[in-house]
Amino acid sequence: MHHQHASIRGIVFGSLCGLVFMASTTTAQTGGFQIPGQLPSPNAAGSASRSSAAPDGIRIGGCIVQFNYKTKLPSKADGQLTELNVEEGQLIKKGDIIGLVDTKQAELTLELKRREEVVAKIKAQDHINYRDAIATEKIARAEAKAYEELFDQSAAPFWEMRKKQAEADRAQLRIELAELNEKSAMAEYMVKQAETELANHEIQMRTIRADFDAFVENRFAQLGEWVQRGSPIVEVVQMDELRVEGAVDALSYGREIRRGQAVKIYITVGGTDDAPVTEEFDATLDYISTELDLKQAHRIWAKIKNRKSGNDWLIKPGMEAVMYVSVTP
Structure with missing residues (x-):
């Protein structure tokens, strides 16, 4: 009887141990599922795999947020920097004047050329010589015809008639000369x-303008400083639109990924390693490199529209991201 009770206790203990082992195994297997508000845990950086959790598609880990445009705006002329309207950290709009390189001489030259243009326009619109040449030709032609009639009546000598004909022909040439002078005046205008x-x-070359809505990252020049053509004045970055770059294994997924495919992007914006806070973006795959890197991977990227968080931008270059590329069966 004693041995029978001992056997029953052994069976119960073994069953309990099995349940504990199964529970621990289940916990380990489900530990990688996506938790709301957290970034899906990556495999090795830059690796791609089939996603076992929503959303479906090819999962590309190790992605990084990059600038779409990061530009050093240069001076396009030599001279003194007479106006500088921006500071580091300032937001500027496309077309805003960032600075001016001494425009005094250029403005005087422009005024001179405008006055010369007015003079040339007056000459181009002057038709007096042309009208005078036409009137003179009519008189000379009538006079030559009169002398021809007198010559037919033997009332005028032959050479006098020829002289009047030559004067009429000369008057016709004056008309053609007047026409040529008008064309020359128009060309001069x-x-x-x-x-x-x-x-x-x-x-305009001495006016430094913003090419796009931007954030002033660095300012290199100082007001009153002499700058040369090509020397950088400020460095500006585009923050309203960024790109998320990653790499996908060409041998495993190269034939399944195409430009224009829909992608979902999760970007870590805060939290901790164990509980990261992420933001979700819908985008389109904009670029796939034709060249493979040393790891036999394609470089890919997709653009995203940034969001404002108060007076600052929510997404910053350098943040980590995971991309899911939607693949149509």
């Missing part, structure tokens, strides 16, 4: 217009 545009372009 067009040259002056081009010179005015060139002078105006010189002023």
Whole structure:
């Protein structure tokens, strides 16, 4: 009887141990499932795998947020920096004037060219010589015809008639000369217009403008400093649109990934390693490199529209991300 009770206790103890082992195994197997508000845990950095949790698709870990545009705006002319309107950390709009390189001489040149253009325009619109040449030709032609009639009546000598005919022909040449002078005056006017545009372009070259909505990352020049053509004035970065870059194994997934495919992107914006806080973005795969790197992977990236968090941007370059590429069966 004693042995029978001991056997029953052994069976119960063994069953309990088995349940504990199964529970621990189940916990280990489900530990990688996505938890709301957390970034899906990556495999090795840059690796791609089939996602076993939502969303479906090819999972690309180890992605990094990068600048879409990061530009050093240079001076396009030599001269003193007479105006500088930005500071580091300032937000600027496309077309905003960042600075001016001494425009005094360029403005005087522009005014001179405008006045020369006015003079050339007056000459191009002057038809007096042409109208005078036409009137003179009519008189000379009538006079030559009169002398021809007198010569037919033997009332005028032959050479006098020929002289009047030559004067009429000369008057016709004066008309053609007047037409040529008008064309030359119009051409001169067009040259002056081009010179005015060139002078105006010189002023625009001395005006440093923002090419896109941007954030002033660095300022290199100082107000009043002499700058040279090509020397950087400020460094600006685009923050309203960024790109998320990653690498996908070409041998395993190269034929399944194409430009234009829908992607879901999860970007870590805070939290801890154990409980990261992420933001989700829907995007389109914009780029796949044709060249493979040393790990036999394609470089890929997708653009995302950034979001504001108060007065600051939510997403910053350098943040880690995971990308899911949707694959159509």
